[in-house]
Amino acid sequence: MHTLHAVAPLREWLAGERRGGQRIALVPTMGNLHAGHLALVDRARELADVVVATLFVNPLQFGPGEDFARYPRTLAADSEQLARHGCDLLFAPSVETLYPQGLEGLTQVRVPGVSEGLCGGSRPGHFDGVATVVSLLFHLIQPDVACFGEKDFQQLAVIRKLVADLHFPIQVEGVATARADDGLALSSRNGYLSAEERQRASALYRTLHECAAALNQGAAVDISLDRARQALADADLQLDYLELRDPSLAPLTPGAAGPARLLGAVYLGPTRLIDNIAVTLPGPAHA
The missing domain is CATH 3.40.50.620 (HUPs)
Known part of the structure; x- marks a missing residue:
């Protein structure tokens, strides 16, 4: 080389x-x-x-x-x-x-x-x-x-x-995003995490995955996002944002069906972690 x-x-x-x-x-x-x-x-x-x-x-x-x-x-x-x-x-x-x-x-x-x-x-x-x-x-x-x-x-x-x-x-x-065994997206900033923070960090992907699964089954968007935000708070992760967007990242049209993207960012102490996951909305989304 x-x-x-x-x-x-x-x-x-x-x-x-x-x-x-x-x-x-x-x-x-x-x-x-x-x-x-x-x-x-x-x-x-x-x-x-x-x-x-x-x-x-x-x-x-x-x-x-x-x-x-x-x-x-x-x-x-x-x-x-x-x-x-x-x-x-x-x-x-x-x-x-x-x-x-x-x-x-x-x-x-x-x-x-x-x-x-x-x-x-x-x-x-x-x-x-x-x-x-x-x-x-x-x-x-x-x-x-x-x-x-x-x-x-x-x-x-x-x-x-x-x-x-x-x-x-x-x-x-x-x-596609490369992940650790517990689902955490690989990032250079993961090295800033303490051992205890690293354990909690996996809750970001786990929460996105659970929220996406609910949305894929037709769950109401607002309710699903609120539950996911609460799950992140319960895991002691400070929320920056959690949003569902069109794959182009335009705001999702109310009642939309088809591909979407669930995106989240959290803080563990001073370290900021981001992740996202694909979603397919099966029917009318709830604004």
């Missing part, structure tokens, strides 16, 4: 692959890799001839008081894991490389609508930072396909709209 840190050699390396007619897949990450990230690499390997992973802790997507400074930087371990999974190139730039003019006054990309509410409501500006760095990586790497995890479902929706609106010739591939 090649590792590059600067833009010029990145472009040179990629130009050689394109001259050879290679199909290129991109897996953007912030590092501190776990099995969920590696599943993205495995899927990229299936979809393309060349897999490029990026490792960049993006300051634009961290708000005041969030964990940018303490977010784990584990380049050596990440490189080893990526190489084992068949990654061809790791691009690991510094902040100064990607943002050479600094952050003040930097041109940014905003994706309205889908970036609002849910995590966008709790973390103002977060998705502007995501959209900006992803647009920059798309421009530099020009992949044919890019793989993102469904755990960050709103992020995936933001990127799909970004690609559609800006006419990026890129296939966006959503990859």
Whole structure:
């Protein structure tokens, strides 16, 4: 596996692959890799001839008081894991490389609508930072396909709209959430949890799963969501949000039937966890 840190050699390396007619897949990450990230690499390997992973802790997507400074930087371990999974190139730039003019006054990309509410409501500006760095990586790497995890479902929706609106010739591939044995979605932030918090954290997925099962059987939406919110409170999880949305993340139309997405976010101490699960409403939903 090649590792590059600067833009010029990145472009040179990629130009050689394109001259050879290679199909290129991109897996953007912030590092501190776990099995969920590696599943993205495995899927990229299936979809393309060349897999490029990026490792960049993006300051634009961290708000005041969030964990940018303490977010784990584990380049050596990440490189080893990526190489084992068949990654061809790791691009690991510094902040100064990607943002050479600094952050003040930097041109940014905003994706309205889908970036609002849910995590966008709790973390103002977060998705502007995501959209900006992803647009920059798309421009530099020009992949044919890019793989993102469904755990960050709103992020995936933001990127799909970004690609559609800006006419990026890129296939966006959503990859199913990787989970621990107790259902907890794998996340770099799980490492912040104490042993006792880690035990309680599994209640998020369990509650979403139980709520989705009830909704799939035709239970009233409002009643099901209220019960789920109470279950999270009973598990001593501080609720950020729990919502049922259209798969596009538009608000669900009253009486809707068919696919929907149940999304939740909670706090355990200072650690914020998110998750989501697919739902199929069998008949008229109750507003």
